[in-house]
Amino acid sequence: MSKFSKKRGKSDPAISTASLPDIIFMLLFFFMVVTVLRDAELKVRVVTPYASELTKLEEKSLVNYLYIGKPTKQYQATYGTKPRLQLGDKFSEVRDIPLFLEKHKVKVPEAKRPRITSSLRVDGEVTMGVVQDVKTQLRKTGQLRVNYSAKKTPDK
């Protein structure tokens, strides 16, 4: 009996929390690795339409993004309300597309280049005119793999 009580008296009552930071750091690193920071600030309003026949984009490094939509409120004074193209983080013209694609291409290993995909993130309310111009330019540049970005239609 006396043996028991003695032992209990000696042992540290608090659980060591020293390893808690390690656990949290592990979580932190997990999230840091998994999430991709959007490299470009959106200057145009893009609400992609709904569709059902979707394909997932595989490797992020093989994708370049082209945004088309109306400029957001703060840029409307300078750029008007007509739908515009945004490449990277700035407003661009259709003729800037080849250079933009080339800049992305040089970062990709040569073996993977045929699998480069252009993701067109286009606002649903945009008319086809500007989209058509972009498509024509992409075809002329030889960038034929295109992904029309869309959201999954919710099931009824």
Added chain:
Amino acid sequence: MARKSSRDRMSNEINAGSMADIAFLLLIFFLVTTTIVEDKGILVKLPPWSEEEPDITKLKERNVYSVLVNAQNQLLVREQPMRIEDLRENAMEFIANPQRREDLAEKPTKAIISLKNDRGTNYDTYLRVYNELKGAYNELWNQLCQRKFGIDYSEDLPLAYRKAIKEEIPFVLSEAEPTNFGEE
């Protein structure tokens, strides 16, 4: 003696309990700032650029499924107005032609879908139409795949399977240069 005991207390480990709070703070910061971008969409292979327009007048009329979308987002399918909701079913019937009708495609390999829109068409409508047409093919592929291999069609199937399916029902969608009546 008293001094020694104080130093003893100092040499104890630093309280690491607050470390967790700091890490939590960082974690929450990252959780809030990062947005997980949904990266899904309709994958399309554009045709290579060529100066001359492809001539679809050479094709037999029964094999061409023409879809026109005007600037008011209305559909004209083979000279008949149609609602988008009916497009998928209609396209499937045209491609497969189960009753061997004279006015529908001879066989799936000869079927051609010709999509033409206006520069004033809404992108939303365009994508819905495209989605329905792609959906028609997807459903036909599914049916064929079920009959042949007993599984649903998907991009994860072995290449040989996919090839066999695509040989029987190839996806042929030609997009004509859009008209320009309704651009703002």
